[in-house]
Amino acid sequence: MPGVRTTAIAVLIGVLIVQTWARLPSGWVLALLGLGAGAWALRAPRPWLRVPALALLACAWAAWRGGIAFDARLPRELEGRDIVVTGRVAELAQARADATRLVLDVDAAHLDGDPLPLRGRVEVSWYGAASLPAPCSRWRLLLRLRRPRGLLDPGGHDGERSALSRGTVAVGYVREDAGNAPLGDAGGFCLDALRAAVAAAIAHAVPDVHDAALLRALSVGDTRGLDNTDWAVARANGIAHLIAISGFHVGLAGLAGAGLVTLLYALAPTLALRMPRQPVQALAALAVAAGYGLLAGLALPTLRTVLMIAVATLARCGRRHASGSQALALALMVMLVVDPLAVLDAGFWLSFVGVAFLMACLNERGAGWRGLVHELTVGQWLMTLSLLPLSLWFFGEASLVGALSNLLAVPLVSFLIVPLALAGTAVLPVCPPLAGLLWRGAAWLVHGMWWLLEYLAGWPGAHWHLPAVSLPALMLATLGSLWLFAPRGIPARPLGALLFLPLLWPPRPALADGAFRIYMLDVGQGLSVAVETAHHALLYDAGAAYPSGFDLGAAVVTPALHALGIDRLDVLMVSHADNDHAGGAAAVAAVFPEATRWAGEPARMRMPTGACRAGQHWQWDGVRLRVLWPSAEAAPVAKGNQRSCVLLVEGAGGRLLLTGDIDRRVEPAVAAAVPAGDGRALILQVPHHGSRSSSSAAFIAALEPSLALVSAGWRNRFGHPHPLVVQRYRQAGIELLDTAEDGALAVEVPPEGVPRVLRRWRPDTPRYWRE
The missing domain is CATH 2.40.50 (OB fold (Dihydrolipoamide Acetyltransferase, E2P))
Structure with missing residues (x-):
């Protein structure tokens, strides 16, 4: 059979192939594929011929498991x-x-x-x-x-x-x-009940609520007390892996277990006559690491570490040697066999790729305290740069201060805070006052560390955003990381930095003078539209924000703008103050404070805004923008939906009408205010999400749009867009696109020719797990 590392790579490739499929084959096809691949692997005359057979076998297994998981969904x-x-x-x-x-x-x-x-x-x-x-x-x-x-x-x-x-x-x-x-x-036995009991004891022992919440997260993986601000600080410092219980902590717990056995054998040397010390050490390390991993919720990084320790333990008990790379490869294979869908989780990649880089590149540690200092310094730079491409791929942002933050936080958390917290947990059943004392000491350290991290989170580069990363750019940057930190003897290592350039300067089609692009974002039952010209950008509405703390402005709109390469907003216009349009505006304004703000109902906004009024106009890069509504006469008496700012965007080759939530009472005035288009196509944002009270037949006939875009939530309780409204547009021969069906929408209006739909995110990127 091929070596363990080659086998692991083959299995991984087979599992990944499935994740690119739009549909999964039938069970019979997968069964035949699996049987054929298995027979090939067993009867192949050469070991290297078995590698593709193993990949096909893994492919069949992953597809079968994916099909089972998808078919288990609610009918x-x-x-x-x-x-x-x-x-x-x-x-x-x-x-x-x-x-x-x-x-x-x-x-x-x-x-x-x-x-x-x-x-x-x-x-x-x-x-x-x-x-x-x-x-x-x-x-x-x-x-x-x-x-x-x-x-x-x-x-x-x-x-x-x-x-x-x-x-x-x-x-x-x-x-x-x-x-x-x-x-x-x-x-x-209920493990989660034990975790809840420990978390409650920490909350009772530590007076400061925030310190207790952080300590619970670091001790037992209980992140319920952390809010969006805490996670923003963690991401800005690149320490989310610490809060989520890193594999390093599990490894330290395993070392503590092995150390206890060493102490026991030192106190009772005759134990070595009955049982060799090294296998007992390995078993103790595995038991303590697995116990801590279970107590912490057994997330992917902890599971990976437990599996690696299990491989090393089996090798030690079998008197065999297993290198670190072999242990990592075996852990990878075990995880993919048990749960091939783990590759869909960002934690899988950050965990395994990070450890693989450390093993491949950090092989010149040295001995003693110099080796430890080398690992803590060079290791942090290695992890920051090696995981930078993956962080941008999965999260759209990375932290340039992460290396410094981790240099400070990793030793403090790993060697002081977590040991104190675990010691408190260990003595809780026998001496609660001592447990409380240990937890308060750990909380005091957490408080000081978090104060420093909040300060570092304000540094330039803490939140570093780039346009969406392509797969070739991701692979080149990962290769560049490997080249940069390769062992001595590899020639021209600094040239690895050049492979990061596709990340920093991704190709983006330029917009000509008089052209503009439209991005209608998928914000559920709400609205958010970005308009981009050659050198300017406007955002019209920002989705909703909910009492739970989920804010579409922060969760969807700003990441989308960054992914599209829009790093500056010139205008933030909020049609009216209803939550589904204005709720996320504050989060967007916090990220783009330089944007001029206008709103249809400025008095109801949570932040200072100017009032949009008919007659306001300006021009960007050959594109004219005009506010058509509300008029000066209607503004004092109109309320709610009727106060929606209506914006007309006119390029050389087409126009866009943004209508907010206007209804039939306002539509005649708006239609009368739209000037003749001189043959230019009109793209219409369907008013009020396609409600029955809007998009009258007269309004559609007066505007004669060539394309209508509706923003609505999937299976929303209002029934938007209403079937009668959909029928009106179809009877008029107008193409209607819906974010509920299509996801986000991108349309380009060139200076010449006709507008064209660039992308519909759901149908253009099909995957078998999507509805």
């Missing part, structure tokens, strides 16, 4: 129905400002008394929950569910991919029902 015909579910509370329930968030492992489901074949993980919100459901408790709940479906935007998070990797089969909320009640404890 489409049950979306929006009330289903009675009994299940066990998994993970730690989270109390938020608007609702309690919990995860249920469903073991039975019924609709109108009839059983349903729904099993798996369900994520729900419980509005008005009387108390926080205890971990592992069983409940009977009435749920309104739907299949996992996320927003799809440039630079955005793929929620459907994450749902598949987590095994989430449905999402929804708890309906009010007299039958909603606990069914008692699920029985047996």
